[in-house]
Amino acid sequence: MDGSSYYIPAAAMAVALAVKAPALLRSRRDPLQRSVCALLALAGLVFFFAAPPTIAQVNDLTGITNFSAPLVYCLLSAFSASCLVLIVNWRGGPGEATRRLTARIVTGYSAVVVALVVLFALGDTPVERLRDLDTYYANTPFVREMIVLYLAALTVAGVAMNVMCLRWALQVGGWLRAGLLIIVVGYLFNLAYLTTKFTAVIARWNGGNLDDLSTYVAPVLASAGAQVSAVGFCLPLACQRLGDTWSTWSTYRRLGPLWRELRPVSAHQGRAVRISWWSPAGLRVTQRESDIHDGMLGLHPYFDAAVRARAHDAAVTAGSTPEQARAEADAAMVTAAIRARADDPEGRVISAAEADTAPPATAEGPRDLVRISLALHQSPVVAAVRGQAPTRPESDFHEPTR
Template identity: 70%
Template sequence: MDGSSYYIPAVAMGAAIAFKGPALLRGWRDPLLRSVGVLLALAGLVFLFAAPPTITAVNDITGIPNVSAPLVYCLLSAYSASCLVLIINWRGGPPEVTRRLSRRWILGYTVVGVTLIALFALGDTPVERLRDLDTYYANTPFIREMIVLYLASLSVAGVAMNFMCWRWAIQVRGRLRAGLVIIAFGSLCNIPYSAAKFTAVVARWNGTNLDGLSTNVAPMLASAGAQITAVGFCLPLAWRRVEDSWNAWSTYRRLGPLWRELKPVSVPEDRAARISWWSAAELLVTQRESDIHDGMLSLYPYFDSEVRSLAYGAAVAAGSSATEAHAEADAVMVTVAVRARTADPEGRVISSAEATAAPPATGSPFAHADGPRDLVRVSIALRRSPVVAAARGRATTGSESDAREPAG
């Protein structure tokens, strides 16, 4: 594998961090988001510092032959710990248990990292090896133990990750389960990676040469495993983000009929605070809901509980469920009120309502006796309900008698 085989995954991890950077900064206190950021950063650093050109540069800068070896091994150990910590935080549970388990894994792999550095310092590696240090120094005191320790720690992490992921995957469904299965397969690559390395090292111990397993096969397994694992961690989070955006856009679209119905009585656009159409979907939904609320408030004196009751009865008689009938009744009341407000440009009804000082609970624009209004359901009823269509037709043809002034 040449340098590009390492740098491309490193760039991919860097791009993932850049993409999630704002969310990571905003939610850095969240253990789950913090674990995701650390994992992506460590995965990128592993690929960056494991690339032969980077190994050469680090060795030249420090003046210590093969000093990149313990650096890369420590990064691999930290990456293994970050994967385990992320799974623990992702699964959740009592905070004290989550913190205790996370600290145990972090402490364990910190000890491994310190031991790796100590073993390298005690050993002797005068000849720089960019690709085959594991096999070249397989029989060197202390370096041999360093190699065995880092391979054993990776194997333990791979087995632990698979155990936790599969045990959790059988308890959940959907995108979370898909992500866990992908993570499990990615972690599974640690085991053949370590096996290939161990086989090549043991072959050296026995005087034979299977270096190709260590220099060619193992790096490909490591690259595939790290990238698959990162995809498994990111997929459910990205999926959730896409799903949230889709739901927000769907809500924005479904509120359209109600927003357009109330537009004639809402705050004029030149006096309203507007946001750009390319803003986040959540902001557009908030803006649309605000416009609807403004329109409903302006219609408050024109709301007629009797109109709503008659519409509710008609909707139930037409076969609607109680929930649907409530929405249709609200939609009819809004439709009649809009036309009554349009037919009263001088605001006589508003003046009358102010004079009588009707209590706010009577015909509140946002709630009724059965609970808060579902604006989306009301909006859908405006577009689909035959009861609403009939009421709109009557209000258009005739008469202001359908828009009675509320009792004082």
């Protein structure tokens, strides 16, 4: 009896869980991370224990005929609850309201799990059924109620998931909307699975026989629904991670011109630190920013507020926005300071600055390092400052047009 159609999805969920495990270890208290990992774990367990070979093995190990039935039904109910909890935590909102709704979902489905176990214990299932227990025992007291209860619990979860995802999808865009709509498609497969199950069970109640719907069609629909939904859950998270990584590396690259300009200064001060090439992007950006700040600290005695003011006026006249004009002015001041430092090999300016109690001239407020870095090679105002001779008088400074 081939269980590959069950074991392959179970293995896929196990791999996804292994990928997410490091993030969970780093953020144990993050309810979203816990919800994602719980969903992946329960999905994998459902497929594993629902496989006919596993069903037979579990029944043999426990010595209880059809023990796997309530086990799988309980796992399905827990999986449904985990989906609802994930959506609630993913959507966010007031912390207290989120925790309260999560507690209600967990409490409700915990009650369903207890009821499933009690009903199975009260019922009588002497004949082992690996594939068609739902229809074979559709008219058996207590077992009948157990079957209806788990199907009803899954239906409630499926309808609730579609409603919440559709409402949320109307309020957001991008990859999040795409993921939510994919989840809706996945749960439409799940609702189709439940429809085939209910149809086959009701047919048994009325003396008919549509067992093939439950035995052969429903598992295919369930597998497709679970895998499509998993894609919907993972897609926005994965794309957000890729987007964040791309943004971090983009920042690292755009800081390059300013970092290379100031690298000799920070290296001369003995503050430059080499990090390994395999270091995370965020750490590399932090290190590059630190090197830039160290370089600027070494240039402070050479900063000239007059150079910055003239460059700012030139940038504004050329049509730059206020933010861009400030960045161009800072870049021009840095360029002039590097040139001034190169013309002072004996460090007389630094010595004079150390004897002076007045603070060095700096830009107002925090600097936008990325804008400054880009302005170094893109701004004609900075190019004009870079091309000036050291002895050039202030009156010769011109304001280039764009």
